[in-house]
Amino acid sequence: MKNTNKWALGAMFTLVLAGGYWGLSQFATPQAEEQTGLLPYKNASVIATGQKIYQANCAACHGNDLQGEANWKQPKPSGRMPAPPHNETGHTWHHSDELLFNLTKYGIARLSNNPNYQTDMPIYEDILSxxxxxxxxxxxxxxxxxxxxxxxxxxxxxS
Structure with a gap:
């Protein structure tokens, strides 16, 4: 490979890395750097934004206080599962950030490769960024x- 091609490839790689860093930098704080995972859960600005979006899009089913629907472990008469709590009493925290993100964006049916899976949970791919x-x-x-x-x-x- 010519030196010019190596330089161009290196420059392109650097731009891709910089673009990824810039996209996530809005969430970066000294506290966030200490965290493990995708979620900047110590960033007050992100949390405030998330709370507004949650209240507008999630609270109707998962509850204003993250408490979920009653009897969330038992299927509804429709056969669908109630919305689980997102507080510490639920199972949300049992899943990695990546899985939680993908479940929210793409839905269980797509992730489980089961197009017939029925849920009341909307797919947010075309609703939320x-x-x-x-x-x-x-x-x-x-x-x-x-x-x-x-x-x-x-x-x-x-671990």
């Missing part, structure tokens, strides 16, 4: 007790 989904998930995580946040960070770290 990636940053908005991340803000909502950061808001949710910010409400968990510290020990649950730490356990979730361990899940994100793969």
């Amino acid at each position: 990636d940053d908005e989904i991340i803000a909502v998930l950061a808001y949710i995580k910010s409400n968990w007790p510290t020990e649950v946040q730490q356990r979730h960070d361990q899940i994100n770290a793969g």
Whole structure:
């Protein structure tokens, strides 16, 4: 490979990295750098944005206080599952940031490769931007007790 091609390839790689950094930099804070995972759950600005988006798009089913629907572990008469709590009493924190993001954006049917799976949960791919989904998930995580946040960070770290 000629030196010119190597230089161009290196420059392109640097621009891609810089673009990715710039896209995430709006969420960067000294505290966020200490976190493990995708969610900037210690960033007050992101949390405030996420709370507004959550109230507008999620609270009707998952509750204003993240409490979920009653009897969330039992199917409804329709056979569909109720909206689970997103507080520490639910299972949200049992899943990595990446899985939570993908479930929110693409839905369970797509992720499980089961197009017949029926749920009341909307697919947010064409409703919320990636940053908005991340803000909502950061808001949710910010409400968990510290020990649950730490356990979730361990899940994100793969340990």
